[in-house]
Amino acid sequence: MTTSAELLPATSRALLHRIAVAQRDGRAPSLVAAVARDGELVWTGSRTSVDGHGPDENVQYRIGSITKTFTAVLVLRLRDEGLLDLGDPLEKHLPGTGAGEVTIAELLAHTGGLAAETPGEWWERSSATQRPTLADVLGEQPFRHPVGRRHHYSNPGYTLLGALVAATRGVTWEEALRKEILEPLGLSRTSYEAQAPHAGGWAVHPYADVLLPEPDQDLGLMAPAGQLWSTARDLAVFAAFLVTGDDRVLSTESVREMRTPAAPVLPGEWEASYGLGMQVLRRDERTLVGHTGSLPGFVAGLWLSEEDGLAAVTLVNCTSGVPAATVAADLLKIVAEAEPRMPEPWRPLPEVDASVLELAGPWYWGTQVVALRLSADGGVDLGPAAGGGRRSRFRPNGDGTWTGLDGYYAGEVLRAERRHDGSVSHLDLGSFVFTREPYGADSPVPGGVDPEGWRGLPR
Incomplete structure (x- = not known):
């Protein structure tokens, strides 16, 4: 992805002002953001510093549940290769989990009825050794709702999908991710573990301007649900792929399928849905697709608008305080309204049958x-x-x-x-x-057409 300085100065200033307000009001140690248009990075901005330097689009932050979208791509690849069907029960490919009746599609869309979190300790702040097997991830009672009946976000569900990828490929989830997505797309700054330069994760005291470092845990089996570190630039590249596809990774049709709502909408949440590893949101009269993410010490947001040709990313290194997803959506809106996408010129068809x-x-x-x-x-x-x-x-x-x-x-x-x-x-x-005429006398309309044809209403 190349960087293009095409945005107007007023637009760039409006973007910088938005992240400056977010960083100040959210009391974030640092914040970095980026906007891409039609696959090109057109703006990046940051506030404060990481290790004494202003963060840029190449500094790593943890992206939390945005990791799920990467995992979903790996699963769709298996489907496209004919190694599984999304309607298959998990048991067919990964037996013995205790949740085998759930289909792969239901796991992708969080409609499998599984619990939101793991049993026992808060998994995001606990060592991976606390969950050495899938049984430790799911517990004795993995279900909270009937299978397929409602959307209930489930981190353990994506652990199962990661295990499915590993079992089908015969390699670790991390290795499959690197070979099948990161390397082909050139996402060299997206990784399982932090690579310098990277931000440290912090908790900010709610009533005092002081910090507490958050633990940096290896999530182990839970990694497919939220392990990854990435950068604003890499996520902008990934967002472009989620619109156009890339035959080396996943086709245009398959990424479109990921962006299509696949989960029932709950009452009171009519403007939000979930596809296959992607959140779908209707906001400011446009459809946003992407994912949010959080882990102790970090929040992240990635949204794309296909109709506007835009994607926006916000990465922050604090546990709470900055609504990263809202900020990313605001950045996208600023550019869409200040510099609307130039329509393609009308041209006649070159030929027609x-x-x-x-x-x-x-x-x-x-x-x-x-x-x-x-x-x-x-x-x-x-x-x-x-x-x-x-x-x-x-x-x-x-x-x-x-x-x-x-x-x-x-x-x-x-x-x-x-x-x-x-x-x-x-x-x-x-x-x-x-038919060419409404109920024409010779039209082959099922049930036939009254032979007397159209008439006025008798008085």
């Missing part, structure tokens, strides 16, 4: 008018001609049909049915019939 072009325009599902539009990538869009309603994008299958990518019709097949003379009769989409 005449048999597809004739499908463009209005269609009727009953009396509702929808429009079919051709997209630049060779697919089609189908949605309301005006106002709200069902809308989906479709990719071509190469045989004159299309498969839905999102919305109500995701996974459904759209086809144009033709008459004997080759003319288009109607569109068929998951048994729904779309």
Whole structure:
């Protein structure tokens, strides 16, 4: 990732002011932040010092649960290689855990009903030797809720996923992470253990401006849930990957799947959901995807907005006080509003299939008018001609049909049915019939069309 000084001075100052207020009000020993746009680092900023020097985008901080997103990428890689299916019960690939009925997808989305934390001591401040086996991580009663019924964040769940990766690959989770993600993406400053220069973790007294060092624990089996150290620059690179994918690591389609909500939304939390290893948040009329993180001595936040082409990272070395995720979201908003993304210029299609072009325009599902539009990538869009309603994008299958990518019709097949003379009769989409006229006399509408046609209401 290259650094580009493209932001306007006023925007850069607004970003610096936001982190300055956060550091002062949160009483943080240090804070570093970064903003990337369309895959390029366009701004970094920091406040105070680490080891007597101002921290920059290459100083390491612990990132806590942002580690879970890395673990999820490793699991999706196994799925894409055909080594497992997300619908598989854990027991099929990792027997004997006592939580084997939970599916891999449920573990990724925190819907497996497992406890939020481990039994016994506070695991984030305890030595890894306190949890030498998965039985020590899960305890005798690992479940708190029925499997698959609700979202309940579970750190032990990601321990199971890390163990699944290790068992399937035949190497440690750390080695799989390094070879399959860190090295291909060039994340040289992301590591299992701290590498200089790095920040130390501190607790700040709530009523006095004094510090207490927090312990730096090796999380052992819990590492896939929160072990990693990283930098603002590396996380910005990782965020860009989570938008576009990288065929050396994970495809565009698979990272899009990670960003898609996969957990039921709880009452009172309608603006937040969870995908496969990623948090999904609706804030300031934009969708943010990423993850938050915390460990004793550190808080972190990473958000990306695909529609704005932006990602923001905030890393802080104090146990509490600075809402790192909120600050990252604010940084993203500042840039999005001050310097909105320049739209791509409109260009005509280089070529178009005449048999597809004739499908463009209005269609009727009953009396509702929808429009079919051709997209630049060779697919089609189908949605309301005006106002709200069902809308989906479709990719071509190469045989004159299309498969839905999102919305109500995701996974459904759209086809144009033709008459004997080759003319288009109607569109068929998951048994729904779309015709060129609303209930035309010769339209093949299920149930038939009244032969007397349209009429006024008798008085």
